[in-house]
Amino acid sequence: xxxxxxxxxxxxxxxxxxxxxxxxxxxxxxxxxxxxxxxxxxxxxxxxxxxxxxxxxxxxxxxxxxxxxxxxxxxxxxxxxxxxxxxxxxxxxxxxxxxxxxxxxxxxxxxxxxxxxxxxxxxxxxxxxxxxxxxxxxxxxxxxxxxxxxxxxxxxxxxxxxxxxxxxxxxxxxxxxxxxxxxxxxxxxxxxxxxxxxxxxxxxxxxxxxxxxxxxxxxxxxxxxxxx
Numbered sequence: 001x002x003x004x005x006x007x008x009x010x011x012x013x014x015x016x017x018x019x020x021x022x023x024x025x026x027x028x029x030x031x032x033x034x035x036x037x038x039x040x041x042x043x044x045x046x047x048x049x050x051x052x053x054x055x056x057x058x059x060x061x062x063x064x065x066x067x068x069x070x071x072x073x074x075x076x077x078x079x080x081x082x083x084x085x086x087x088x089x090x091x092x093x094x095x096x097x098x099x100x101x102x103x104x105x106x107x108x109x110x111x112x113x114x115x116x117x118x119x120x121x122x123x124x125x126x127x128x129x130x131x132x133x134x135x136x137x138x139x140x141x142x143x144x145x146x147x148x149x150x151x152x153x154x155x156x157x158x159x160x161x162x163x164x165x166x167x168x169x170x171x172x173x174x175x176x177x178x179x180x181x182x183x184x185x186x187x188x189x190x191x192x193x194x195x196x197x198x199x200x201x202x203x204x205x206x207x208x209x210x211x212x213x214x215x216x217x218x219x220x221x222x223x224x225x226x227x228x
Contacts, residue, residue, distance in 0.1 A: 004079035004226075005165035006072060007183055009086045011172020011197055012215050015066040018059065018089055037147050046140070050129050053143040057107055057127040060089050068171065068215030069095035071223055078227055079167070084158045084183065086173060088145055101161065103154055105145035114139035155179055162186040169222065171196040172215050175204070194222055 010018070035041040036052040073096035075081050083092055083100045088107040092100045108127065111119045112135035120141065122129070133141045146152055162168065168187045174197070175181040184193065184205075195204065196211045196218030204210070211218045 001078075001080045002166040003164050004075060004081045004167045004169065005161055005187075006081065006083045006169045006171060007085075007173065008083060008092070008171045009173025011199075012068060012085070013063075013066075013087050013089055013091055014172065015068065015214060015216055016063045016089075016091055018063055018087070018091070033148065037145070038149055039147055040149075042142060042147070046142075047131055049143070050131065053107065053145070054128045056088075057122070060091075060107055061124055061127065063089070063091065065091045065095035066216050068219040069097070071216070071219035073097045075223065075226070082161045082164075084161060101154055101158055103146070103152055103158060105143070107143070107145070109144035110141040111144045112137065112139045113142050119144055152179055158183055159186050163188070165191055167192050167194075167226070169194045169196070170208075171218065173197070174199070174201055194225075196222060 031052055035045065036049050042049050069091050072081065072083065072092065076098060081097065081099065083097055084103060085092060085100060086103050088102065088105050090106065090108055108122045109119055110122060110129050111117050114135060114137050116137070118135055120135070129141050129143075131140070135141060162183050163186050165187050168184065168191050170184065170193070173181075175184070187193065192209065193205075193207060194209045194211060195201070196213060196215060198212055198214050211221050213221060
């Protein structure tokens, strides 16, 4: 079974109503990135940061996978599918995808601020975290999110996955956020590469097959190309 590796970004979940920091409206409009998505912001005002991610989780719990998510999950019937996502939502998992690596953390998890950085799962029934919520060792819990300026712990694993790809697909990312954008460089020579995105993206390699559509429409077209 061929190995299909898929890199997904914010555009993958846009049709599900998940807003991103590039949106000019919605949740991010009320906050500065430096205040809620950096270690310095956490040190300055952890209460604001916790409240922001509580709101993001509430938004996620009101959202559902779109047809693009579902189509990716269905491709597991034909390919060995590995998803590398820049998204912190769990919509890929909700759609039924079996192998999802989260580069930038996961919204429905928190971790200890202690040296062990132990990770804990949240539930739809108990998804909020507050100042004073601590791990068993007594350290404050923080969002399990890779903030700007922090290392990306899963990046080496992502490279290994990309090196094994027989087909590489990029969905809903401008290829401007590093280090994720560099993953395309770790694919083997002559591996077919597809990009699904409705926007014009500059400075792309000439060997990329572009499907200029949103995630759902684009995945429908890709399935027809891959499954004949």
